[in-house]
Amino acid sequence: MEYFLQQLINGITLGSIYGLIAIGYTMVYGIIGMINFAHGDIFMVSSFIALIVITALGLTVSTGLGLTILALILVLVTAMVIASVFGWTTERMAYRPLRGSFRLAPLITAIGISIVLQNYIQITQGARVKPLQPLIEGGYTLMTRVDANGEFAVRLSNMQILIIAITVILMIVFSLMIAKTSLGRAQRACEQDRKMASLLGINVDRTISMTFVMGAALAAVAGLMFLLYYGVIDFFIGFVAGVKAFTAAVLGGIGSLPGAMLGGLVIGLIETFWSAYFSIEYKDVAAFSMLAIVLIFLPQGLLGKPEVEKV
Amino acid sequence: MTATPLLEIRNVETYYGKIQALKGVTMEVKAGEIVTLIGANGAGKSTLMMTICGDPRAAAGQIIFDGQDITKLQTHEITRMRIAQSPEGRRIFPRMTVYENLIMGATTSDPAYFDEDLSRAFELFPRLKERRDQRGGTLSGGEQQMLAIARALMARPRLLLLDEPSLGLAPLVVKQIFEAIKELNDKDGLTVFLVEQNAYHALKLADRGYVMVNGNITMSGTGKELLASEEVRAAYLEGGAH
Numbered sequence: 001m002e003y004f005l006q007q008l009i010n011g012i013t014l015g016s017i018y019g020l021i022a023i024g025y026t027m028v029y030g031i032i033g034m035i036n037f038a039h040g041d042i043f044m045v046s047s048f049i050a051l052i053v054i055t056a057l058g059l060t061v062s063t064g065l066g067l068t069i070l071a072l073i074l075v076l077v078t079a080m081v082i083a084s085v086f087g088w089t090t091e092r093m094a095y096r097p098l099r100g101s102f103r104l105a106p107l108i109t110a111i112g113i114s115i116v117l118q119n120y121i122q123i124t125q126g127a128r129v130k131p132l133q134p135l136i137e138g139g140y141t142l143m144t145r146v147d148a149n150g151e152f153a154v155r156l157s158n159m160q161i162l163i164i165a166i167t168v169i170l171m172i173v174f175s176l177m178i179a180k181t182s183l184g185r186a187q188r189a190c191e192q193d194r195k196m197a198s199l200l201g202i203n204v205d206r207t208i209s210m211t212f213v214m215g216a217a218l219a220a221v222a223g224l225m226f227l228l229y230y231g232v233i234d235f236f237i238g239f240v241a242g243v244k245a246f247t248a249a250v251l252g253g254i255g256s257l258p259g260a261m262l263g264g265l266v267i268g269l270i271e272t273f274w275s276a277y278f279s280i281e282y283k284d285v286a287a288f289s290m291l292a293i294v295l296i297f298l299p300q301g302l303l304g305k306p307e308v309e310k311v
Numbered sequence: 312m313t314a315t316p317l318l319e320i321r322n323v324e325t326y327y328g329k330i331q332a333l334k335g336v337t338m339e340v341k342a343g344e345i346v347t348l349i350g351a352n353g354a355g356k357s358t359l360m361m362t363i364c365g366d367p368r369a370a371a372g373q374i375i376f377d378g379q380d381i382t383k384l385q386t387h388e389i390t391r392m393r394i395a396q397s398p399e400g401r402r403i404f405p406r407m408t409v410y411e412n413l414i415m416g417a418t419t420s421d422p423a424y425f426d427e428d429l430s431r432a433f434e435l436f437p438r439l440k441e442r443r444d445q446r447g448g449t450l451s452g453g454e455q456q457m458l459a460i461a462r463a464l465m466a467r468p469r470l471l472l473l474d475e476p477s478l479g480l481a482p483l484v485v486k487q488i489f490e491a492i493k494e495l496n497d498k499d500g501l502t503v504f505l506v507e508q509n510a511y512h513a514l515k516l517a518d519r520g521y522v523m524v525n526g527n528i529t530m531s532g533t534g535k536e537l538l539a540s541e542e543v544r545a546a547y548l549e550g551g552a553h
Contacts (some may be wrong), residue, residue, distance in 0.1 A: 001549040073463050181420075189404055199364055200466070201390035202417035 002145045005232055006154045007268070007276045013160045013229065016167035020222040021245035022066075022252070022260035023174070024215030030191045030255040031211050032099070034106050038090055038113035040242015045117055046083035046223035047233045048125055051132055053078050054227075068135055068255045079220040086117075087216025088209055096205065114238070121235040129234040136162065163225045164229055170174025170221060171261055174214075178257065187211055191255070244271075244284075247291050253304020262302055266290070317342040317502050318363070318394075325355075325362045328437065331357065332358040334526040340470065340504050345496050347505040347513040347534070348522035349547055353395040356506040359523070360474050363504075364396055365389050376470070391419050395468035397476060401459040405448025409439055409464035410487040412447050416465030424467060435491050451480040460488065463549055464495070470502045471495075477509045485509065489516050510547040514538045522532055522547075 021043050028036045053075045059068060094109040139157035146152075178184035186207045189197040226241070227233055232287045244267055252263025267287050273287035294302065316339035325333040332355045340346045350356050362369050365386045374382045381389050395416075400478070405413050413432060417425055433440040436457040442450060450458060460476055477485040489512055495501040496515040507513035514520050522530040522543060530537065537543045 184416060185407075185411060186418075188407060192404045192406055193402050195366060196398065196404070197415075198366065198386040199390060199396050199398060199402075200415050200462070201387050202415075203387045 002143055002152050002154050003276070005142070006152075009154070009156055009160060009273050011269035012265065013268070014272055016163050016266035017222045017229070017264075018241070018245050018248045018268050019225055019261040019264025020167060020170065020218050020225075021241060022248040022264045023257060024219050025249040026252070026254055026257060026260040027187075027211050027215050027245050031187060031208055032106075034095070034103075035246065036090075036095075036112065036212075036215070037110040037242070037246075038094075038105065038117060039215060039219060039238075040245065041084055041114045041117035041238035042086050043219040043223045043226075043241055043245075044233070044235065044238025045086055045121060046079045046216075046220035047227045047237065048130075048223075048235075049082050049220070050075050050079045050224040050227050051130055051233060054135070056130065059135055061137055063135075072135070073226075076224055079224055080217040083216040083220035083223070084213040087212040087219075091209055091212040093282070096208075101155070114242075118235050118238065120267030125235065127235065129232045132166050132231050132233075134159075134231060135228060139183055155248065159229055163229060165228060166225065170218065170253035174218070176258065183207070183210060214263065237289070244287065247287060251291050251294055251301055256301070256303045259301055259303035266302075313366060316340060316375075316403065316517045317377055318504065319373075319375040320359075320363070321373040321375070322367045323359070323362060323374060325358055325367055327358075327367065333362060333369075333527055336523075336526070336528055337372075338501065338521050338528055338531070342469075342502050343496070343500045344504045344518045345492065345505065345516055347507055347517035347520045348523055349507055349510040349513060349520060349537075349543075351546075351547065352508075354523045355526040356523055357474055358435050358526075360396060360472050360504075360506055363389075365470065366396065371453075390466070393469040394418065394472065395466040395470070396472040397456075397459040397463040397474060399474040401452075401455045403447035403450065403455045403458055403462075403551040405446065407447055408444050408456055409442050409447060409450070410444060413465050414460050415440075416462030418466070421467060425465075427467050432464060434460055435464075453481060456480055456483075457488070460491075463525060468501070470504065473503060473505045475506055475508060477507065477512065486553050492516065510543070511538070513541075 021040065024039045025036060025202055043107040057071050059071050063071070083153065090113050094113050096104045098109060136159045139155050144151060144153045163283055178187065186197065186202045189202055190207045194204055226237070245264065248263035248267045249260045251266060252259030252261070264292045270287050270290050271283045275283045317384050319339040320336055320338050322335045323333055324331065324335055324436055338537050348356050348359065361367060363374055365384055366368060369382055373380060376394065381392065403533065404415065407415070413429060417428065420428065422474055439457055439461055440453055442454060447455065448460065456476060456479065460473065463471060478489065490505055493516060496503055505513055505517065515536040520534050520537045521528050522537065530540065530542065
């Protein structure tokens with residue numbers, strides 16, 4: 001029971017990170033019907049930006065808590081802004097010129113951008129893994145079990161609390177933004193009928209750009225959290241995390257925001273539990289098998305609903 | 312009514328790939344007029360409507376709105392000049408509520424007018440008020456048509472483009488919609504350009520009309536003249552006059 005609880009906490013934390021990345025995939029797919037394969041690399045780039053800013057600020061674990069939080073907010077904002085610029089530029093340079101071209105064209109440039117970003121970071125930052133000393137330590141012991149095997153404590157670290165809290169807050173802010181603001185309405189309009197949206201005076205190109213910017217900003221949040229949680233990054237993390245988040249988006253129902261979040265959680269939990277109870281080597285197999293099984297029985301994903309539309 | 316036309320179309324040609332849909336269309340709509348365009352399926356009526364809005368773009372010719380050449384503007388820029396369209400197929404946002412669809416219609420309009428325009432839309436089509444929070448995709452065809460027109464009106468257009476507003480509607484509702492158009496034209500001086508297959512009603516309503524065949528304008532005249540014309544009667548009104 002204690003072991004299970006601990007894995008649950010770990011799984012939710014991991015799932016939160018996947019979920020945040022998955023939103024970027026699902027939003028872009030929703031609006032232009034294309035999988036942005038460079039999205040995982042935007043996440044990777046932003047974790048490097050975060051690392052650079054943290055190093056530049058000279059943050060260590062001995063920095064006071066108040067100052068650390070303040071500094072991390074600065075890091076987060078910087079990473080979000082720069083990641084947004086990357087996201088915007090990618091769309092502008094690699095996807096927009098191909099809009100109206102055949103469907104596979106932007107997919108191919110997406111993979112191209114992904115390779116460019118990976119190599120760019122590899123050349124400028126080196127191929128070796130970059131470590132970061134933990135900045136936020138401590139946590140809470142929820143329960144302890146003592147038996148013949150020794151002691152087992154269920155721990156919820158401050159870092160995990162931070163990740164889960166930020167994810168929940170961002171999800172709420174984000175959902176409200178999509179539901180209530182004019183930008184959110186414009187995005188939904190473009191998603192449902194781009195031609196009609198432009199007939200009503202929506203600048204479709206700008207709305208699409210904003211979608212990339214929002215997705216990249218969320219990926220930057222995930223990038224910082226990944227860096228703080230795992231403490232090591234390299235130029236290749238974007239690929240693995242990207243594929244997982246993409247799986248999460250498809251699992252939850254591509255195009256659906258709550259679906260992306262749920263998919264992220266499910267993938268995070270499956271991976272964690274599989275590693276904990278079976279074998280860590282096959283955790284990816286478990287996650288992708290789950291995707292295959294769900295898609296066989298629910299082709300539209302967990303929360304994606306095929307809309308019945310009257311014509 | 313001013314002497315210079317509000318909308319002037321000069322020798323406009325439009326292609327879909329290699330297929331030429333409009334073969335040099337010239338026509339005009341004066342401020343305060345109701346002008347109708349009639350023609351058979353596939354004549355290019357809807358294409359002309361969409362070409363005015365820049366999607367597809369005219370390959371040749373000029374489209375002038377209120378003295379300004381809009382031929383090369385982007386769709387959303389053209390809309391911002393307060394040209395609103397209720398397009399072919401209605402194109403209601405299916406996963407948005409009726410209310411949200413109407414908000415979308417007011418995208419280019421001054422928010423100060425929103426409440427006034429909304430109550431006018433609900434007055435014009437009380438059914439929409441009942442369905443206010445229902446998703447667009449769940450409305451009946453007739454309700455969607457009302458919503459499409461109401462949404463276009465939310466933009467406070469100077470020129471309203473209506474593509475087959477009577478399509479799929481019960482005769483009573485058609486009558487209601489045509490009356491609404493007439494009223495908007497009389498009271499607010501709204502300029503309307505109407506594409507219709509329901510030629511009889513459209514010509515009765517319109518000040519002037521054009522007939523389109525295979526991407527060409529073949530005839531024009533006042534609504535009365537066209538109604539009286541033998542050719543029009545034979546081609547578009549036989550059995551259709553009720």
